Amino acid sequence: MDTKRSVFTLEMAENHGLYLITVYIAYPMKAETRPFPLNAWYAAAYDVEVSHALLARTICNQKLVLYRRTDGEIAALEDACWHRLMPLSLGRLEGDEVVCGYHGLVYNSQGRCTFMPSQETLNPSACVRAYPVVEKHRFVWVWPGDPAKADLALVPDMHWNDDPAWAGDGKMIRVACDYRLVVDNLMDLTHETFVHGSSIGNRAVAEAPFVATHGDRSATVTRWMENIEAPPFWAGQIHHARGYRGPVDRWQIIRFEGPCTVNIDVGVAEAGSGAVPRDGQPGDRSKGVNGYVLNTITPETDGTCLYFWAFARNYCVGEQRLTHQLREGVAGIFREDELVLEAQQRAIDERPDYSFYNLNIDAGAMWARRLIDQMVAREKPRVATIPIEPAGAAR
Secondary structure, three states: OOOEEOHHHHHHHHOOOOOOOOOEEEEEOOOOOOOOOOOOOEEEEEHHHOOOOOEEEEEOOEEEEEEEOOOOOEEEEEOOOOOOOOOHHHOEEEOOEEEOOOOOOEEOOOOEEEEOOOOOOOOOOOEOOEOOEEEEOOEEEEOOOOHHHOOHHHOOOOHHHOOOOOEEEEEEEEEOOOHHHHHHHHHOHHHHHHHOOOOOOOHHHHHOOEEEEEOOOEEEEEEEEEEEOOOHHHHHHHHHHHOOOOOEEEEEEEEEEOOOEEEEEEEEEEOOOOOOOEOOEOOOOOOEEEEEEEEEEEEEEOOEEEEEEEEEEOOOOOOHHHHHHHHHHHHHHHHHHHHHHHHHHHHHHHOOOOEEEEOHHHHHHHHHHHHHHHHHHHOOOOOOOOOOOOOOOOO
């Protein structure tokens, strides 16, 4: 994919990582249009969450009910009975069909009503919406937009989550904030220095230069920190896996895929061991530890989101105890983010007309926002134009 270097990072390189207090064009937090595209795959659940039982979820302001059929396939239906809008998630399953808990109407997994009480003739309009749904990379993905455009090739690549060469696990957090605030947070990891100083952050993150690039659907922020002291989390990981204590070369390669998936290639290696790419050639990370922080943030409503995350690693993959420890440890780190993001959202709600200003460090987040806006704009209905004849034209 053709990429373009972000103009917002040039001063970074010229100033050896010392951020200038340069302010760029502000953008308003309260968008005049819908803040998320509908023609996209959104994670609705971890695969283990969906069983032969009714699970209610809200995706992009649309209420859904999900369940696993007896053949293992998943159904996703509109969570409102055709008759009186009773949430179907408050009903029950009979075989592979949903029974409304109010008047007993029955719907199959395609949303068609198959039974009405006290009458033999079924109203042909009696149906609820069925959503395209697919399982991939341990997530259940739902397409809330035009079903004719639901292309399986557009499911975000999060293969590390079920690749046997990697081990890991994760959780889902419901965060009371606009999903784009989570994307902002992940695209600018300088906050680690100040929010996560006891675990993954240190001054090196805030002081290191970075490069931002972007394509038609993605944006990438790359940061290398050479010959630094490892923060507590990574010092413990490289010592556990390799018995090494000492300076490291650290990397953070953040890749956004619109509208809401951010995969972060992270790790440390022994300083000077060849991990840093040189002259266009990839580095050798064999003397280090490598992980992927996998994030996909589903808009629930305009002001809440479902934050699905996992941490996968390619070292000590057989140590289930380590997998559990890392999941719980990363959950604690993300709890710190959750507190910041919800406080930020409350402040935004109190000042709805305030416009954010952007620094160099916001380059990746700005490209992500721009790509989201472009996806939303492409879904706007085309306005019909009326031809106008010049005044005095012959009739």
